Amino acid sequence: MKKQIVFTLLGVMLFAxxxxxxxxxxxxxxAGKDRVEVMYFHxxxxxxxxxxxxxxxxxxxxxxxxxxxxxxxxxxxxxxxxQSSNEKIAxxxxxxxxxxxxxxxxxxxxxxxxxxxxxxxxxxxxxDLFKSGLKKxxxxxxxxx
Numbered sequence: 402m403k404k405q406i407v408f409t410l411l412g413v414m415l416f417a418x419x420x421x422x423x424x425x426x427x428x429x430x431x432a433g434k435d436r437v438e439v440m441y442f443h444x445x446x447x448x449x450x451x452x453x454x455x456x457x458x459x460x461x462x463x464x465x466x467x468x469x470x471x472x473x474x475x476x477x478x479x480x481x482x483x484q485s486s487n488e489k490i491a492x493x494x495x496x497x498x499x500x501x502x503x504x505x506x507x508x509x510x511x512x513x514x515x516x517x518x519x520x521x522x523x524x525x526x527x528x529d530l531f532k533s534g535l536k537k538x539x540x541x542x543x544x545x546x
Contacts, residue, residue, distance in 0.1 A: 435507050437475045437542045442491065442500040445483035451499040453525040455479065458501065461535050474543065503535065505542035512545075514538060 441455050469475040480487050501520040505512040523531035
């Protein structure tokens, strides 16, 4: 009985570890799939503008691209830079503070689009302008598939 419990616990832990690793490495879970990847990086403490970027990004995805998110054509990730498990992806994109990337993946090749400056310029004080610009970028990338 004890062996069965131990093996069950080990299985659960292994599953949880693999799920966490896959969540932190988009290439593992979506390798070879054409898609748009929206990544919002943030630190432990966030300012009003940082929260506005996350909120408006989610609103755009929920309002205009819910089907694409559901089907996997768009992958949305919120990445907490204060977690050590996210160091590798932070290094890949060379981010150390709040950032927004909207990247297109086609045939295994990534086209990076750093939209951080745009996001900080408009998300808080001109959210409609931010949302329309983000929507336009996502639409462009979806058409390139």
